[in-house]
Structures are given as structure tokens and as C-alpha cells.
Amino acid sequence: MNLEDYKGIYVFIEQREGIIQNVALELLGQARKLADELNNKVYAMFLGDQITDQAQGLIACGADEVIVVDAPELKEYTTEPYTQAICQIINERKPESLFIGATTLGRDLGPRVSARIGTGLTADCTKIEIGENGEMLMTRPAFGGNLMATIVCKNHRPQMGTVRPGVLFAMDADKSRTGAIVNYQVKFNAAKFRVKLLETVKEDHNLIDITEAKILVSGGRGIGNKEGFEAMDALATTLHAEVSASRAMVDAGYIGHDRQVGQTGKTVRPDLYFAFGISGAIQHVAGMEDSDLIIAVNKDKNAPIFQVSDLGIVGDAKQIIKKLTERLEKQN
Numbered sequence: 001m002n003l004e005d006y007k008g009i010y011v012f013i014e015q016r017e018g019i020i021q022n023v024a025l026e027l028l029g030q031a032r033k034l035a036d037e038l039n040n041k042v043y044a045m046f047l048g049d050q051i052t053d054q055a056q057g058l059i060a061c062g063a064d065e066v067i068v069v070d071a072p073e074l075k076e077y078t079t080e081p082y083t084q085a086i087c088q089i090i091n092e093r094k095p096e097s098l099f100i101g102a103t104t105l106g107r108d109l110g111p112r113v114s115a116r117i118g119t120g121l122t123a124d125c126t127k128i129e130i131g132e133n134g135e136m137l138m139t140r141p142a143f144g145g146n147l148m149a150t151i152v153c154k155n156h157r158p159q160m161g162t163v164r165p166g167v168l169f170a171m172d173a174d175k176s177r178t179g180a181i182v183n184y185q186v187k188f189n190a191a192k193f194r195v196k197l198l199e200t201v202k203e204d205h206n207l208i209d210i211t212e213a214k215i216l217v218s219g220g221r222g223i224g225n226k227e228g229f230e231a232m233d234a235l236a237t238t239l240h241a242e243v244s245a246s247r248a249m250v251d252a253g254y255i256g257h258d259r260q261v262g263q264t265g266k267t268v269r270p271d272l273y274f275a276f277g278i279s280g281a282i283q284h285v286a287g288m289e290d291s292d293l294i295i296a297v298n299k300d301k302n303a304p305i306f307q308v309s310d311l312g313i314v315g316d317a318k319q320i321i322k323k324l325t326e327r328l329e330k331q332n
């Protein structure tokens, strides 16, 4: 088959417990833009159990066709059934490109699919553009984040990439959009299912992923210690916010890596981002600069974080957190 015979931009729609994840809508939004530029079509691959009734919403968010695989084998994510389903669709439909969210699930699924299909994968992209000949230019940080590498998959199809949550933009849902919904039957080879999910144990805290939070209370080395984080927790509770941090505080063991904002953490875009005692190193700023409103508190008036903040307060973060919490608690 010639490369030109491969058609369509495909997006893997990640859902958890039937809830479509933001990253899937962000990918759809970008795929729509790219497809319009290329005069191409957007296909959403929607896998799960009892999910078909949500397919229409994906058309409103940019898909031309939703390929639904609704099967009990896909109720909970495990690598093999999902890989089998996607590989069957790819082998039959021959997509030109395929994008998957670079979530824990996507980072497991993407490489497995690309290896089985025999194509390349650009992992953890932060940008996707179209090259001179219509090829995908997939950009990701390389060499420890010291440079950005743009990777092209020249000789194989689909061109595959996993893309970080929070770096692309979903389009506003347009209910007047029309498209097709196709129920796709996968022939599973259950003999190859080697992993059985016995139980899912959820942490009872940190339920909201920081990439999904509307308000983030983020702390850096200036917060100092465990008590500093407890104070941030209290503020977060009054604001119905989530707590996140700079890498310095993750490395110091005060908070888990899943709460790290930045180049080697997560990219966030909340409505409101508090940066308490965070200097504003470029690797941190890369993960939060697109937040709608940034309020920074730092005792150093020359701290770089003030260059990206909408409101800057020069002062002791610990004192300000305490006063703010007291004031908000009184108001509530």
C-alpha cells in the first residue's frame, strides 16, 4: 500500500468509568483543526462497555465519525483487549495518523499498538502541526527538556503520537454538527488476555486530577515544610481547590509526583492558579503559564514567577495563606 492510501486523523477517546477524559476532547479539537487544514476527516475511536449513548457528544466536539466498540471485555482498561480492538480497526481502516492522550493509560496503550502495527510513535508530544507535504510534525521535549525535537514518521502509517493532557484546546461543543456513528464488532482473542483485573483500589484523597481542577493551590520551596503543605491543604479546602507543587517539593517528598506541575510533571490550565513560594523556573512555568488567572506570592520581588502572574504579592507565603484561609472561612 502507498502512504497516500492511508486516510483520516484518528483519535483514541479515553474514558474512565464511562467518563470521557478532557484530554480526548483536546485531541479531538486539535484533530478537527488539522483535518480542516488538510481537507481530511476526524475519526473518534471510542472503546468501553455501555458507552454508545455518549457517541453523539463526540461529533459535537469535532468528530466526523465515531467508531464505537462497546464490549464487556473493555469495561476496565487492560492492555491486551484495548490493543486488539485498536489494531483491528487500524488494520481494516488504515488511518493516516492516530493520537492518544499521554496519560498513564495512553502511555501504556500507545507503544503497544505502535509495536504491533509496526509504526513509529512520538511519545509525550506538546505540539502537533502539519508539514509542507501534509505530514504530521510532532514536537516533544528531548534531552531532559533542554531542547524541543520535532519528529516526523516518514515511511510508516499511521503516524502515531501520545499528547500531553492540557497542551491542546478542545473546541466548544457544537450540537448542530453532523456525523456518523458506527458500531464496530471486534473479534477478541481471549486466549491472549494474560492480565485479569481483580480489584481497583482508589486513593480516597486527591480524587481530582490536577489537570482537571478549576483552582490549583500550588506550593514551592518557599512553603518550606509539612506544616506549610497542611496550611495549603486548608486553603484548598475552603476554595474547593486541589493542591499541586513544584518539582522541588515533590523531590523533597512532601507531595506525590502526580501533583507536580511542569515540564516533567503535568501541564495544567485551571481558571485560577496560586503559586506560593515558587520561583518560576522555566520548567515549572512551562506547565502552568496558560492558566486563566495566576496569583503569585513570593518574598523576592524579582522572582521570575511575577513575569507570568496576573497578580503578584510580595510577602511571606505562609502568612498570606493563613490570613486568606481565615478570611475565606469567615465568608463561607
Ligand SMILES: Cc1cc2nc3c(=O)[nH]c(=O)nc-3n(C[C@H](O)[C@H](O)[C@H](O)COP(=O)(O)OP(=O)(O)OC[C@H]3O[C@@H](n4cnc5c(N)ncnc54)[C@H](O)[C@@H]3O)c2cc1C
Pocket (backbone or CB within 6 Å): 144, 145, 146, 219, 220, 221, 222, 223, 245, 246, 247, 248, 249, 260, 261, 262, 263, 264, 265, 266, 276, 277, 278, 279, 280, 281, 282, 283, 284, 287, 297, 298, 299, 300, 303, 315, 316, 317, 318
Ligand atoms: C530537565 C528538568 C526538568 C524539570 N522539571 C520541572 C517540573 O516539571 N516542575 C518544576 O516545578 N520544576 C522542574 N524542574 C526544576 C526547576 O528547574 C526548579 O528547580 C524548580 O521548579 C524550583 O522549585 P521552586 O520554585 O519550588 O524552588 P526555588 O527555585 O528554590 O524557589 C523558591 C522560591 O520561594 C521563595 N520563598 C522563599 N521563602 C518564601 C516565603 N516564606 N514566602 C514566599 N516566598 C518564599 C523564594 O524567593 C524563591 O523564589 C526541572 C529541572 C530540570 C533540569
